[in-house]
Amino acid sequence: AEEGEEEEEEEWELREMAECREYNFENNNNNRKLEEEDDQYFVGAYCSENGGKIYLGLFTEETCSQFADDYGGRETFAALSYGKSLPYSDSTMIGTECMSCKEPADADQNNDNDNEDEDEVKESCEQLYEMAGKCEAGLSGTVQYPNNYACNFMQGIKIVRKNGAIVRGAGAQNTTASVFIGLFALSFVLLGGYVYYL
Numbered sequence: 001a002e003e004g005e006e007e008e009e010e011e012w013e014l015r016e017m018a019e020c021r022e023y024n025f026e027n028n029n030n031n032r033k034l035e036e037e038d039d040q041y042f043v044g045a046y047c048s049e050n051g052g053k054i055y056l057g058l059f060t061e062e063t064c065s066q067f068a069d070d071y072g073g074r075e076t077f078a079a080l081s082y083g084k085s086l087p088y089s090d091s092t093m094i095g096t097e098c099m100s101c102k103e104p105a106d107a108d109q110n111n112d113n114d115n116e117d118e119d120e121v122k123e124s125c126e127q128l129y130e131m132a133g134k135c136e137a138g139l140s141g142t143v144q145y146p147n148n149y150a151c152n153f154m155q156g157i158k159i160v161r162k163n164g165a166i167v168r169g170a171g172a173q174n175t176t177a178s179v180f181i182g183l184f185a186l187s188f189v190l191l192g193g194y195v196y197y198l
Contacts, residue, residue, distance in 0.1 A: 017043040017044065017045075017056060018044065018045040018056065018093065019044065019045075020042055020043070020044030020045075020059070020062065020063065020064035021042060021043060021044070022040060022041070022042050022062070023041050023042060023043040023058070025041070025080045025081055026081070026082075039060070040060075040061075040062075041058055041059065041060065041068060041073075041076070041077075041080070042058070042059045042060070042061065042062055042064055043056055043057070043058055043059070043064075043073075043086070044056070044057065044059060044064030045057075045064075045093060046064065046072070048092075053092035053094075054088075054092055054093045054094055055072060055088055055089055055090070055091075055092065055093065056086055056087060056088040056089055056093065057072040057073045057074075057086075057089065058072070058073025058074070058076055058077045058086060058089075059073060072089055073086065073089070074086055074089045074090065077089070100122075101121050101122050101125035102120055102121065102122070103120050103121065103122055133149065133150030133153060133154070134147040134148070134149070134150055135147075135148055135150050135151035135154045136148060137151055
C-alpha cells in the first residue's frame with residue numbers, strides 16, 4: 001500500500017508541475033550558490049517545436065515562458081538537484097495508446113456502476129464525446145440532432161504524424177495568386193532584359 005501511495009503522490013506532484021508551479025530544490029548546506037542567489041524556479045509543461053509532444057521544463061518565472069537554460073531547463077534542474085533528472089524533460093508526457101470505451105460486463109470491474117444504463121459505453125467516454133467538437137454532417141439518419149459546429153475547424157485541422165511532425169490538410173491552390181506570381185516573374189525577367197540592353 002505504501003508503494004501505491006508514493007506513486008499516487010508522485011502523479012499528483014506531476015499534475016501540479018504540469019500547471020506551472022514553483023519548484024523548491026532541497027538544500028544540503030553544501031550548495032551555497034542556492035543560499036546566495038535565492039532564485040525562484042518553476043516547473044511547467046511546454047509543447048515541442050513541432051507541436052506533437054508535451055514536455056516538462058524548468059523556468060525562471062511564474063508564467064513558465066522563460067527556460068532556465070537552452071535545454072528546456074534540464075541542465076539547470078540536474079545541477080540544482082544533485083544530478084536528478086527532471087521527469088518528462090526528454091520524453092513526452094502523453095502517450096499514444098488508446099483506452100477502451102466499452103463497459104466491462106462485470107459490475108465490480110472499476111466502472112463506477114455505469115453498466116446500469118442501456119448502452120455499452122463508459123460514462124467517461126460519453127462525457128468526452130458530449131464536450132468534443134463535432135461534424136455530424138451526413139448522420140441525420142442516425143443522429144436525432146446533428147451537431148455541425150466544428151465542421152469548418154475540422155477542414156483546416158492539423159495532422160500529427162507518427163514522428164511528431166504537424167502537417168496541414170490538403171489545401172486548394174489559389175489560381176488568382178498563381179496568375180499574379182507568374183505575371184510578376186515574367187515582368188521582372190523582361191525588365192531585367194531591358195536594363196541589360198541599355
